[in-house]
Amino acid sequence: MKKNIIGTFVLIILSGCAYLGNAHYNELFGPEQTQDRMVAHNSGAGAEFLQQVKPVLDNRCVVCHGCYDAPCQLKLSSPEGIDRGLTKELVYDGTRLLASTPSRLLFDATTTEQWRDKEFSPVLNERAQTEEANLAGSVLFNTLVLKQSSPLPEDEVLDERFDFSLSRNQSCATMGEFDQLADEQPHAGMPYGLPGVTAAEFQHLQNWIKKGGKMAHIKPPSAAELAQVKNWETFLNQDGLKYQLSARYIYEHWFLAHIYFSDAQSPNFFKLVRSSTPPGEDIKLISSRRPYDNPNVERVYYRLLHDRSTILSKTHLPLKLNDEKLARIYQQFIAPNYTVSSLPSYEPTLASNPFKTFEALPIDAKYQFMLDEAELIIMGFIKGPVCRGQIALNVINDHFWVAFADPKKVATPAVGKMLVQHEDALELPAAEESNALPISNWVKYSVREKRYLKAKVELANNLFKNGEHLTTDLLWKGDGHNQNAALTIFRHFDSATVVKGFIGQQPKTMWVLDYALFERIHYLLVAGFDVYGNIGHQLITRLYMDFLRLEGEHNFLALLPEAQRETIKQSWYRKSPPSLSTFFENNREFSQPSGINYQTDEPQSELYGLIKEALEPVLSPRYDYKKVPAPLSAINTMPAKAVNLLPQLSYVLVKEQDGHTGYTIIHHNAHYNISSLLNEDGQRAYEEDTVTIVPGFIGDYPSAIWYLNNAQQVSAFAEQLPLMQVEADYHALKSKFAIRRTHPQFWQYSDILHQVARQYRGVEFGMFDYNRLENR
Structure with a gap:
């Protein structure tokens, strides 16, 4: 079969049908003309696509080409995406001065011709529909052939020719440019920086492309x-x-x-x-x-x-x-x-403010609706359009817990009246739409946030002035059954995850969300965020989220002893910039004592325990780090020097007699504070980094995949990982236990990983993304 592949490649080269400029393609096969490739799912061609081609695309291509951040916007996860093709235009561009035109499948164009007008170029042949032309004129096929002709070097770590940074230059070559790409970057065949597809998989794709690339939707x-x-x-x-x-x-x-x-x-x-x-x-x-x-x-x-x-x-x-x-x-x-x-109207300043738009709806109905699916609502912030980028996510800590105020206590007529009175102060940056000036707007919104917080604190001080003080009774307890009442958020540098339960060791901080805060987070980061917006829109969104994070943390601080609140907050914001240090300086703080009778000199740790106890009936046990068996459980107490060498997310597969067990190792980056927009490295407290290993799979972007064949390997891995001192130690461990991106059987282990993940996640399963897979 291998000889057949090479023979096909040689035949194409010798026939003069590959790596030619547009003029030559036009001369040989005529001008480009979009094709209707859709067929019924139960037709012969449809069945072939769904049974033989789609599985290869899903498991070998979609793991890098699936969403907004797919290289060249090439989405191979649907027929519409394949037909649309690729473009040199970036979705994620933190430097653009003006908002770009959206390019969302199904929404921003409905025909292939419209995508061509938007300068998307095809990856399947759109000239004369002959077998020869379909192969020679397909960018997709030629990238596969390029990989077969120039496979990965036999090195564990790939050299500088391979760039895996998210901000790397993307060639996005059309067929007319492909000869130059092949000449200058022979290593750029697909899958990029990974082993090539198998002979059988290549044959499925070749036969499909040769016949015109007919596609069908699922039944x-x-x-x-x-x-x-x-x-x-x-x-x-x-x-x-x-x-x-x-x-x-x-x-x-x-x-x-x-x-x-x-x-x-x-x-x-x-x-x-x-x-x-x-x-x-x-x-x-x-x-x-x-x-x-x-x-x-x-x-x-x-x-x-x-x-x-x-x-x-x-x-x-x-x-x-x-x-x-x-x-x-x-x-x-x-x-x-x-x-x-x-x-209500759809005028931007009104529609972007949910407190005005939905003022007529009962506040308790809106809040309880959000609480019922709190993980989903917050997941919109994590998995929605804002999900990619270190600048977008450095507004949150790497590991923190989230609880919610009881709607019976905070969704009251008094609170509703206060929100109506101050709904202008609750206006969000999305009111500026997608082209914003960040500095002047930041000043405007900071003034409004101070005004709202003053009213909120005055109301709280008034409600609790007669001896009724805050305790864990303030918290929503999930109506006794809803696990959305307790959540954990993990940040993995430039991606993040939210899961049910209080997962891992006690975190540095915690949020307690009330209705107005929860609603604003959603309209700031999900409903109101435009991934195609200009740099001003993205910056003001990031800067405003500082306010909301601080507000959530202040709600938690209100449960702690009054005399220690400021000290604890200062410990969270060591070395913070003056602008943040003075933001709340003149604000009137919540001045009532806590209703909790603390018994220790570590009230924050004690409060974590009390909150876990109060929410115990609805705490999800799914990712309980204490259920990781020895010797792997020792990873939870690794010294910071060894933790520093770990990537953000590592998946561990342990081979058992009856299958595989999966674990996730999560590296938590410690910070002196998280309020410096462009100087994250300067705020890193490397000596305080921690790690958590949990059963199952947390996250979407594995950086490393470890495969342990037996109990002896498990013990050796768990013993040697905490002993790492320098990069060479990590490299040596990967050589023993990891499935690097260069592993000859990488795709075989990738399939095992996805099979095991499907068992763990069930209806929550989706294909992982390999764009963060490290090259170490």
Whole structure:
């Protein structure tokens, strides 16, 4: 089979059909013309694509080419993405002065011709549809052939020719430019910086491309799923103003979710979208930068669109809906006695402010709705469009816990009245839309934040002035069953994760979110964030999040002894810039004593224990680090010098008699503070770094994959990892136990990793992303 591959490559070269300029291709095969490649899923060509081609694309290509941050925006996770092709235009660009034009599949263009007008170039042949032309004129095929002709060097660590940085230059070569690429970068074949596909996989892709690259969508949803779709669309599109306003609120919080109805491990998923057409008609998507932008139609309909693309871990936000959930939402939004006299407009300064837009909805309904799916809502911040980039995420610590104020205590008429009185102060930076001036706006919003906090503290001091002091009774306890009441957030430098439960050792800080704070985080980082926005929009969003983080931490500090709050806060913000140090200097702090009778001289640690005890019935045990067996559990107490050598996320596969067990090693970067936008290295407290190993898989972007064959290897790995002193020690350990990106059987172990992850994650499973896989 190997000879066949090489023979094919040689034949193409000798025939003069590969690596030619556009003029030669036009002369040989005619001008480019977009092709209709879609066929039915149950046709012969459709079955071939779904059964033989799609698995190869998913497991070998989508792991790098799946989302906004795919090199050259080449998304191979759906037929639409394959047909769209690639572009030299970057989505993530932290330097642009003006917002760029969005390029979202399904929304910003609906035909291949429209994508060509937007300067996306094809990866499949669009000239004469002959077998010779289909192979010679396909960028996708030629990148595969290039890898076969120039495989990875037989080195454990690849040399400087290979650039794996997220900010690396991307060639994004068209067929007319491919000869130059092949000449200058013969190592740039696909998969990039990884072993080539197997002979059988190459043959599947070659046969498919040779026949014209016909594609099919996965089969349609079941009758039962479509019945649920009908029920929910009926509910969300009733004519009453109360229904319409509630549906708008629900959509603006769930638009990123992968909605499903079946209990199967791999159900069909749906996206809640805005359409100009009502239920029963074909969906016509409303394209807007943000979910609350003006739809420019007389009536918005909220529809459930079958998501037919490959599920990626980094963008997967599963949400199960059923009749019970429908009844719950009815009781929250429709049953209460209130009136909606008119619908709010979509004018930017209003629509970006949920406190104005949804003022008519009961505050307790809105807050409880968010709490019911708190992990999902926060996951939007983690897995939504803001998810990539160190500057976007250096606003949070590497490991912290999140709890929520009880809606019965903080979603009261008094709080609602205060929010209405200060709704202008709660305006968010998204009101500036996608082209913003960061410095002047930061000053404006900092003044408004101080004004709101002053009102909030005055109300709190007034509520608790008669001897009723704050205790852990303030916290929402998940109604006795909802595990969303306790969450853990991990930052992995330029990506992050949120999971249910208080996971790992006691963290440096903790957030306690109330309704207004929770809502603003969502509208700042999810609903209001434009990944295509200019540098000003991105910076002001990042700077404003400083305010919200501090507010969440202050809510936690209010539970600690009054005399120690400032000392503890100062320990969190050592060496912080003067601008932050003085931000709260003139603010009136919450001045009431804690209602907790502390018994030790370490109140923060004691409070963590009390909060865990109060929420014990709803703490998820899924990632309990104490359940990691010895000797691997010793990794939790590694010295900082060894921890410093670890990447952000490492996955460990342990071979057992009846399968594999999986673990995640999470490196927590310590900081003196996290308030310096562009000087993270200067704020790093390397000597305080810690690590946590948990059962299962946390995160989406593995940096290292360790494979331990037996108990002896487990013991040796657990013993030697904490002893590392220098980079050479880490390199030696990887040579013994790791599956590097250069490993000849890398893809075999990748398949094992995904199989084990599917067992652990179930409906939450998605393909991992290898763009952060280290080269060490």
